[in-house]
Amino acid sequence: MIPLSVPFLNGNEWKYVKDCLDTGWISSAGSYVNQFEQQVAAYAGAKYGIACMNGTVGLHIAQMLSGVSTGDYVIAPNITFIATLNAIKYTGASPILIDLNPKTWQMDLNLLESYLKENTIEKEVEGIFYSFHKLTNKRIKAIMPVHVLGNIGDMHHLQEIATTFHLDIIEDSTEALGSLFKGKHAGSFGKFGVFSFNGNKIISTGGGGVIVTNDEELAKKAKHLTTQAKVSAMEYIHDEIGYNYRLVNVLAAIGVAQMEEFPVLLENKKRMDQFYRSELSGIGDIEFQLVSPDVEANCWLFTFKTQHMRELLSYLNDNGVQSRPFWVPMNQLEMFKEDIYVSMDDHSNQVYQTSISIPSSAGITLAEMETVVKTIKSFYSAL
Ligand SMILES: Cc1ncc(COP(=O)(O)O)c(C=O)c1O
Numbered sequence: 083m084i085p086l087s088v089p090f091l092n093g094n095e096w097k098y099v100k101d102c103l104d105t106g107w108i109s110s111a112g113s114y115v116n117q118f119e120q121q122v123a124a125y126a127g128a129k130y131g132i133a134c135m136n137g138t139v140g141l142h143i144a145q146m147l148s149g150v151s152t153g154d155y156v157i158a159p160n161i162t163f164i165a166t167l168n169a170i171k172y173t174g175a176s177p178i179l180i181d182l183n184p185k186t187w188q189m190d191l192n193l194l195e196s197y198l199k200e201n202t203i204e205k206e207v208e209g210i211f212y213s214f215h216k217l218t219n220k221r222i223k224a225i226m227p228v229h230v231l232g233n234i235g236d237m238h239h240l241q242e243i244a245t246t247f248h249l250d251i252i253e254d255s256t257e258a259l260g261s262l263f264k265g266k267h268a269g270s271f272g273k274f275g276v277f278s279f280n281g282n283k284i285i286s287t288g289g290g291g292v293i294v295t296n297d298e299e300l301a302k303k304a305k306h307l308t309t310q311a312k313v314s315a316m317e318y319i320h321d322e323i324g325y326n327y328r329l330v331n332v333l334a335a336i337g338v339a340q341m342e343e344f345p346v347l348l349e350n351k352k353r354m355d356q357f358y359r360s361e362l363s364g365i366g367d368i369e370f371q372l373v374s375p376d377v378e379a380n381c382w383l384f385t386f387k388t389q390h391m392r393e394l395l396s397y398l399n400d401n402g403v404q405s406r407p408f409w410v411p412m413n414q415l416e417m418f419k420e421d422i423y424v425s426m427d428d429h430s431n432q433v434y435q436t437s438i439s440i441p442s443s444a445g446i447t448l449a450e451m452e453t454v455v456k457t458i459k460s461f462y463s464a465l
Contacts, residue, residue, distance in 0.1 A: 112331030
Protein backbone atom coordinates (compact mmCIF):
# COMPACT_ATOMS: atom_id res chain seq x y z
CA MET A 83 0.00 0.00 0.00
CA ILE A 84 1.35 3.45 -0.85
CA PRO A 85 0.63 5.37 2.36
CA LEU A 86 -1.26 8.64 2.52
CA SER A 87 1.33 10.57 4.50
CA VAL A 88 4.12 9.13 6.61
CA PRO A 89 7.11 10.79 8.28
CA PHE A 90 10.47 10.98 6.51
CA LEU A 91 13.21 10.30 9.07
CA ASN A 92 16.49 10.29 7.21
CA GLY A 93 18.53 12.93 9.02
CA ASN A 94 20.01 13.18 12.51
CA GLU A 95 16.92 11.85 14.32
CA TRP A 96 18.68 8.72 15.67
CA LYS A 97 21.77 10.65 16.66
CA TYR A 98 19.87 13.28 18.66
CA VAL A 99 17.51 10.80 20.28
CA LYS A 100 20.50 8.67 21.24
CA ASP A 101 22.09 11.76 22.72
CA CYS A 102 19.00 12.21 24.93
CA LEU A 103 19.13 8.56 25.99
CA ASP A 104 22.88 8.60 26.60
CA THR A 105 22.72 11.73 28.72
CA GLY A 106 19.43 10.93 30.47
CA TRP A 107 17.81 14.15 29.21
CA ILE A 108 14.67 12.53 27.91
CA SER A 109 12.04 14.46 29.78
CA SER A 110 10.68 17.95 30.14
CA ALA A 111 13.95 19.87 30.43
CA GLY A 112 16.78 19.78 27.93
CA SER A 113 18.47 21.78 25.24
CA TYR A 114 16.59 20.26 22.28
CA VAL A 115 13.34 21.84 23.47
CA ASN A 116 14.85 25.35 23.32
CA GLN A 117 16.58 24.62 20.04
CA PHE A 118 13.40 23.33 18.42
CA GLU A 119 11.41 26.33 19.65
CA GLN A 120 13.96 28.71 18.20
CA GLN A 121 14.18 26.87 14.88
CA VAL A 122 10.42 26.89 14.32
CA ALA A 123 10.00 30.52 15.42
CA ALA A 124 12.88 31.68 13.22
CA TYR A 125 11.53 29.77 10.26
CA ALA A 126 8.05 31.22 10.72
CA GLY A 127 9.40 34.75 11.08
CA ALA A 128 8.24 35.04 14.70
CA LYS A 129 10.28 36.19 17.66
CA TYR A 130 9.25 33.46 20.10
CA GLY A 131 8.33 29.80 19.98
CA ILE A 132 6.83 27.73 22.77
CA ALA A 133 6.92 23.97 22.33
CA CYS A 134 3.94 21.95 23.50
CA MET A 135 2.56 18.43 23.39
CA ASN A 136 0.59 18.91 20.19
CA GLY A 137 -1.17 21.49 18.06
CA THR A 138 -4.50 21.05 19.84
CA VAL A 139 -3.17 22.14 23.22
CA GLY A 140 -1.27 24.96 21.51
CA LEU A 141 -4.57 26.26 20.15
CA HIS A 142 -6.11 25.97 23.61
CA ILE A 143 -3.36 28.00 25.26
CA ALA A 144 -3.33 30.62 22.47
CA GLN A 145 -7.03 31.22 23.00
CA MET A 146 -6.73 31.39 26.78
CA LEU A 147 -3.99 33.99 26.41
CA SER A 148 -6.15 35.95 23.98
CA GLY A 149 -8.71 36.20 26.76
CA VAL A 150 -11.22 33.84 25.16
CA SER A 151 -13.46 32.53 27.91
CA THR A 152 -16.81 31.04 28.79
CA GLY A 153 -19.65 32.54 26.83
CA ASP A 154 -17.49 34.09 24.07
CA TYR A 155 -17.62 33.30 20.39
CA VAL A 156 -14.60 32.41 18.26
CA ILE A 157 -14.91 32.50 14.46
CA ALA A 158 -13.65 29.42 12.63
CA PRO A 159 -14.10 27.77 9.23
CA ASN A 160 -16.75 25.09 8.88
CA ILE A 161 -14.29 22.68 7.31
CA THR A 162 -11.30 21.96 9.46
CA PHE A 163 -9.91 19.12 11.52
CA ILE A 164 -11.97 18.66 14.70
CA ALA A 165 -9.09 19.88 16.93
CA THR A 166 -9.74 23.52 15.96
CA LEU A 167 -13.23 23.37 17.37
CA ASN A 168 -12.36 21.19 20.33
CA ALA A 169 -9.83 23.80 21.39
CA ILE A 170 -12.54 26.49 21.22
CA LYS A 171 -14.85 24.39 23.36
CA TYR A 172 -12.10 23.76 25.97
CA THR A 173 -12.17 27.48 26.76
CA GLY A 174 -15.93 27.47 27.31
CA ALA A 175 -16.48 29.52 24.14
CA SER A 176 -18.56 28.50 21.10
CA PRO A 177 -17.67 28.68 17.43
CA ILE A 178 -19.28 30.80 14.76
CA LEU A 179 -18.74 28.57 11.75
CA ILE A 180 -18.12 30.19 8.38
CA ASP A 181 -18.63 28.46 5.06
CA LEU A 182 -15.79 28.05 2.57
CA ASN A 183 -14.71 29.73 -0.57
CA PRO A 184 -15.52 26.82 -2.93
CA LYS A 185 -12.32 27.28 -4.93
CA THR A 186 -9.61 27.78 -2.27
CA TRP A 187 -11.44 25.85 0.49
CA GLN A 188 -10.47 28.54 2.98
CA MET A 189 -12.95 30.57 5.03
CA ASP A 190 -15.15 32.79 2.81
CA LEU A 191 -14.07 36.23 3.99
CA ASN A 192 -16.70 38.20 2.03
CA LEU A 193 -19.42 36.12 3.65
CA LEU A 194 -17.81 36.62 7.05
CA GLU A 195 -17.52 40.37 6.62
CA SER A 196 -21.14 40.87 5.63
CA TYR A 197 -22.28 38.61 8.46
CA LEU A 198 -20.34 40.63 11.02
CA LYS A 199 -21.61 43.92 9.59
CA GLU A 200 -25.23 42.85 9.92
CA ASN A 201 -25.09 40.84 13.11
CA THR A 202 -22.75 42.62 15.50
CA ILE A 203 -22.73 45.75 17.57
CA GLU A 204 -19.67 47.50 18.97
CA LYS A 205 -19.56 47.96 22.73
CA GLU A 206 -17.00 49.41 25.10
CA VAL A 207 -16.24 47.39 28.22
CA GLU A 208 -13.80 48.87 30.74
CA GLY A 209 -12.22 51.06 28.08
CA ILE A 210 -11.84 48.30 25.49
CA PHE A 211 -13.96 47.91 22.36
CA TYR A 212 -15.43 44.55 21.41
CA SER A 213 -17.96 43.24 18.89
CA PHE A 214 -21.03 41.66 20.40
CA HIS A 215 -23.40 39.36 18.59
CA LYS A 216 -26.71 41.25 18.39
CA LEU A 217 -29.03 38.31 18.87
CA THR A 218 -27.27 36.52 21.72
CA ASN A 219 -25.40 39.48 23.23
CA LYS A 220 -22.24 37.38 23.40
CA ARG A 221 -18.78 38.81 22.76
CA ILE A 222 -16.92 37.68 19.64
CA LYS A 223 -13.37 37.56 20.90
CA ALA A 224 -11.20 35.95 18.28
CA ILE A 225 -10.94 34.57 14.79
CA MET A 226 -9.14 31.36 14.02
CA PRO A 227 -8.28 31.04 10.32
CA VAL A 228 -7.19 27.54 9.40
CA HIS A 229 -4.72 27.26 6.52
CA VAL A 230 -6.49 24.26 5.10
CA LEU A 231 -4.06 21.79 3.45
CA GLY A 232 -1.28 24.39 3.62
CA ASN A 233 -3.11 26.84 1.36
CA ILE A 234 -3.76 30.35 2.72
CA GLY A 235 -6.67 32.76 2.26
CA ASP A 236 -6.32 36.52 1.85
CA MET A 237 -4.63 37.34 5.15
CA HIS A 238 -4.66 41.09 4.50
CA HIS A 239 -8.43 41.03 4.12
CA LEU A 240 -8.69 38.90 7.24
CA GLN A 241 -6.50 41.34 9.19
CA GLU A 242 -8.76 44.23 8.09
CA ILE A 243 -11.85 42.37 9.29
CA ALA A 244 -10.13 41.53 12.58
CA THR A 245 -9.19 45.18 13.15
CA THR A 246 -12.67 46.48 12.32
CA PHE A 247 -14.40 44.00 14.60
CA HIS A 248 -11.79 43.92 17.40
CA LEU A 249 -10.90 40.27 16.96
CA ASP A 250 -7.65 38.61 17.99
CA ILE A 251 -6.20 36.47 15.22
CA ILE A 252 -5.05 33.02 16.25
CA GLU A 253 -3.84 31.16 13.21
CA ASP A 254 -4.40 27.44 13.09
CA SER A 255 -1.31 27.06 10.95
CA THR A 256 -0.90 23.45 12.05
CA GLU A 257 -0.76 22.26 8.42
CA ALA A 258 1.08 25.23 7.00
CA LEU A 259 4.73 25.18 8.06
CA GLY A 260 6.54 26.56 5.01
CA SER A 261 3.49 28.30 3.46
CA LEU A 262 3.66 32.01 2.63
CA PHE A 263 1.11 34.72 1.86
CA LYS A 264 2.72 37.64 -0.02
CA GLY A 265 6.10 36.42 1.20
CA LYS A 266 5.07 36.34 4.88
CA HIS A 267 4.94 33.09 6.74
CA ALA A 268 1.77 31.36 7.96
CA GLY A 269 1.46 31.83 11.70
CA SER A 270 2.90 35.35 11.72
CA PHE A 271 -0.21 37.41 10.88
CA GLY A 272 -1.89 37.59 14.26
CA LYS A 273 -1.38 37.34 17.97
CA PHE A 274 -0.45 33.67 17.82
CA GLY A 275 0.22 30.98 15.25
CA VAL A 276 0.22 27.30 16.10
CA PHE A 277 2.04 24.48 14.28
CA SER A 278 1.52 20.76 14.61
CA PHE A 279 4.12 18.03 14.25
CA ASN A 280 1.95 14.95 14.45
CA GLY A 281 2.70 11.90 12.35
CA ASN A 282 1.16 13.11 9.10
CA LYS A 283 2.54 16.66 9.02
CA ILE A 284 5.28 17.93 6.71
CA ILE A 285 7.76 17.30 9.52
CA SER A 286 6.95 15.25 12.59
CA THR A 287 8.01 14.68 16.18
CA GLY A 288 5.54 11.82 16.53
CA GLY A 289 3.34 14.26 18.40
CA GLY A 290 4.14 17.86 19.09
CA GLY A 291 3.35 21.50 18.52
CA VAL A 292 4.88 24.96 18.67
CA ILE A 293 3.03 28.18 19.47
CA VAL A 294 4.65 31.24 17.86
CA THR A 295 4.18 34.89 18.76
CA ASN A 296 6.01 38.22 18.52
CA ASP A 297 4.91 39.32 21.96
CA GLU A 298 7.47 38.64 24.68
CA GLU A 299 4.97 38.86 27.55
CA LEU A 300 2.58 36.44 25.87
CA ALA A 301 5.45 34.08 25.06
CA LYS A 302 6.47 34.02 28.73
CA LYS A 303 2.88 33.42 29.78
CA ALA A 304 2.51 30.60 27.26
CA LYS A 305 5.62 28.90 28.62
CA HIS A 306 4.33 29.40 32.15
CA LEU A 307 0.86 28.02 31.45
CA THR A 308 2.15 25.00 29.53
CA THR A 309 4.51 24.06 32.39
CA GLN A 310 2.12 23.93 35.38
CA ALA A 311 2.44 27.66 36.14
CA LYS A 312 5.38 27.09 38.49
CA VAL A 313 7.01 30.31 39.64
CA SER A 314 10.07 29.08 41.46
CA ALA A 315 12.79 26.75 40.23
CA MET A 316 13.19 25.36 43.74
CA GLU A 317 9.88 25.61 45.57
CA TYR A 318 6.57 24.15 44.44
CA ILE A 319 4.85 27.47 44.18
CA HIS A 320 2.29 27.87 41.40
CA ASP A 321 0.43 31.10 40.82
CA GLU A 322 -2.52 29.88 38.73
CA ILE A 323 -4.08 26.75 37.28
CA GLY A 324 -1.48 25.55 34.80
CA TYR A 325 -1.27 22.71 32.34
CA ASN A 326 1.24 19.95 31.77
CA TYR A 327 1.35 20.62 28.05
CA ARG A 328 5.14 20.65 27.55
CA LEU A 329 6.96 18.82 24.80
CA VAL A 330 9.58 16.37 26.09
CA ASN A 331 13.23 16.68 25.10
CA VAL A 332 13.37 13.34 23.30
CA LEU A 333 10.59 14.43 20.92
CA ALA A 334 12.09 17.89 20.51
CA ALA A 335 15.34 16.12 19.51
CA ILE A 336 13.47 14.51 16.62
CA GLY A 337 12.07 17.94 15.81
CA VAL A 338 15.52 19.55 15.66
CA ALA A 339 16.66 16.88 13.20
CA GLN A 340 13.47 17.27 11.17
CA MET A 341 13.88 21.04 10.98
CA GLU A 342 17.37 20.51 9.57
CA GLU A 343 15.79 18.43 6.81
CA PHE A 344 12.82 20.72 6.33
CA PRO A 345 14.03 22.72 3.29
CA VAL A 346 14.57 19.48 1.37
CA LEU A 347 11.23 18.04 2.45
CA LEU A 348 9.44 21.24 1.43
CA GLU A 349 11.01 21.07 -2.02
CA ASN A 350 9.93 17.43 -2.31
CA LYS A 351 6.35 18.40 -1.49
CA LYS A 352 6.37 21.13 -4.11
CA ARG A 353 7.74 18.74 -6.73
CA MET A 354 5.05 16.24 -5.80
CA ASP A 355 2.35 18.88 -6.20
CA GLN A 356 3.66 19.88 -9.64
CA PHE A 357 3.81 16.27 -10.73
CA TYR A 358 0.24 15.48 -9.65
CA ARG A 359 -1.12 18.72 -11.14
CA SER A 360 0.49 18.15 -14.51
CA GLU A 361 -0.33 14.42 -14.67
CA LEU A 362 -3.91 14.65 -13.40
CA SER A 363 -4.93 17.82 -15.21
CA GLY A 364 -7.80 17.06 -17.61
CA ILE A 365 -8.31 13.52 -16.26
CA GLY A 366 -12.02 12.76 -15.72
CA ASP A 367 -13.72 15.61 -13.87
CA ILE A 368 -10.79 16.25 -11.52
CA GLU A 369 -10.71 19.79 -10.13
CA PHE A 370 -7.76 21.10 -8.12
CA GLN A 371 -7.74 23.36 -5.08
CA LEU A 372 -7.11 26.94 -6.23
CA VAL A 373 -3.94 28.48 -4.85
CA SER A 374 -3.84 32.25 -5.34
CA PRO A 375 -0.72 33.77 -6.96
CA ASP A 376 -0.22 35.57 -3.61
CA VAL A 377 0.32 32.23 -1.91
CA GLU A 378 3.29 29.92 -1.90
CA ALA A 379 1.78 26.77 -0.43
CA ASN A 380 3.71 24.00 1.31
CA CYS A 381 1.64 21.46 -0.67
CA TRP A 382 1.04 19.41 2.44
CA LEU A 383 -1.59 16.92 1.31
CA PHE A 384 -2.66 16.59 -2.32
CA THR A 385 -6.45 16.75 -2.46
CA PHE A 386 -8.79 17.20 -5.42
CA LYS A 387 -12.49 17.28 -6.19
CA THR A 388 -14.40 14.76 -8.27
CA GLN A 389 -18.09 13.85 -8.47
CA HIS A 390 -16.93 10.20 -8.31
CA MET A 391 -15.22 10.63 -4.95
CA ARG A 392 -16.80 7.64 -3.16
CA GLU A 393 -16.16 5.14 -5.98
CA LEU A 394 -12.62 6.46 -6.53
CA LEU A 395 -11.91 6.23 -2.80
CA SER A 396 -12.84 2.54 -2.71
CA TYR A 397 -11.04 1.85 -5.96
CA LEU A 398 -7.76 3.42 -4.81
CA ASN A 399 -7.81 1.82 -1.37
CA ASP A 400 -8.60 -1.59 -2.97
CA ASN A 401 -5.71 -1.13 -5.39
CA GLY A 402 -2.88 -0.29 -3.00
CA VAL A 403 -3.22 3.50 -2.98
CA GLN A 404 -4.19 4.78 0.43
CA SER A 405 -6.67 7.63 0.10
CA ARG A 406 -8.97 9.49 2.42
CA PRO A 407 -12.11 11.62 2.17
CA PHE A 408 -12.05 15.20 3.44
CA TRP A 409 -13.21 16.22 6.92
CA VAL A 410 -16.91 16.05 7.66
CA PRO A 411 -18.09 19.69 7.91
CA MET A 412 -18.23 20.79 11.52
CA ASN A 413 -21.90 21.84 11.35
CA GLN A 414 -22.78 18.22 10.52
CA LEU A 415 -21.17 16.82 13.68
CA GLU A 416 -23.46 16.19 16.64
CA MET A 417 -21.51 18.44 19.05
CA PHE A 418 -21.73 21.51 16.82
CA LYS A 419 -25.20 21.16 15.32
CA GLU A 420 -26.57 23.85 17.63
CA ASP A 421 -23.77 26.32 16.86
CA ILE A 422 -24.08 29.19 14.38
CA TYR A 423 -23.23 28.21 10.82
CA VAL A 424 -22.99 31.10 8.35
CA SER A 425 -23.56 29.95 4.79
CA MET A 426 -25.41 30.84 1.60
CA ASP A 427 -24.88 27.69 -0.46
CA ASP A 428 -23.29 25.17 1.92
CA HIS A 429 -20.09 24.90 -0.12
CA SER A 430 -18.64 22.96 2.82
CA ASN A 431 -20.92 20.05 2.14
CA GLN A 432 -20.21 20.12 -1.56
CA VAL A 433 -16.42 20.19 -0.96
CA TYR A 434 -16.77 17.39 1.59
CA GLN A 435 -18.88 15.22 -0.74
CA THR A 436 -16.39 15.50 -3.60
CA SER A 437 -12.87 15.78 -2.17
CA ILE A 438 -10.29 13.05 -1.88
CA SER A 439 -6.69 13.12 -0.58
CA ILE A 440 -4.04 10.94 -2.22
CA PRO A 441 -0.54 9.80 -1.13
CA SER A 442 1.57 12.84 -0.28
CA SER A 443 4.43 11.79 2.00
CA ALA A 444 7.44 14.09 1.85
CA GLY A 445 9.51 11.04 0.93
CA ILE A 446 7.17 9.76 -1.81
CA THR A 447 9.14 8.42 -4.79
CA LEU A 448 8.57 9.13 -8.46
CA ALA A 449 7.69 5.45 -8.98
CA GLU A 450 5.04 5.67 -6.24
CA MET A 451 3.55 8.84 -7.71
CA GLU A 452 3.47 7.21 -11.14
CA THR A 453 1.59 4.25 -9.65
CA VAL A 454 -0.89 6.62 -7.97
CA VAL A 455 -1.49 8.48 -11.24
CA LYS A 456 -1.76 5.25 -13.26
CA THR A 457 -4.34 3.87 -10.82
CA ILE A 458 -6.40 7.06 -10.96
CA LYS A 459 -6.26 7.09 -14.76
CA SER A 460 -7.33 3.47 -14.92
CA PHE A 461 -10.33 4.29 -12.72
CA TYR A 462 -11.49 7.08 -15.04
CA SER A 463 -10.88 5.15 -18.24
CA ALA A 464 -13.09 2.33 -16.93
CA LEU A 465 -15.97 4.71 -16.20
C1 LIG B 1 -6.30 21.90 10.94
C2 LIG B 1 -5.74 21.21 12.15
N1 LIG B 1 -5.94 21.78 13.35
C3 LIG B 1 -5.43 21.24 14.46
C4 LIG B 1 -4.69 20.08 14.42
C5 LIG B 1 -4.23 19.49 15.71
O1 LIG B 1 -2.89 19.21 15.78
P1 LIG B 1 -2.39 17.99 16.69
O2 LIG B 1 -2.78 16.73 16.01
O3 LIG B 1 -0.92 18.19 16.76
O4 LIG B 1 -3.04 18.14 18.02
C6 LIG B 1 -4.43 19.47 13.19
C7 LIG B 1 -3.61 18.26 13.04
O5 LIG B 1 -3.87 17.19 13.41
C8 LIG B 1 -4.99 20.04 12.02
O6 LIG B 1 -4.80 19.46 10.82
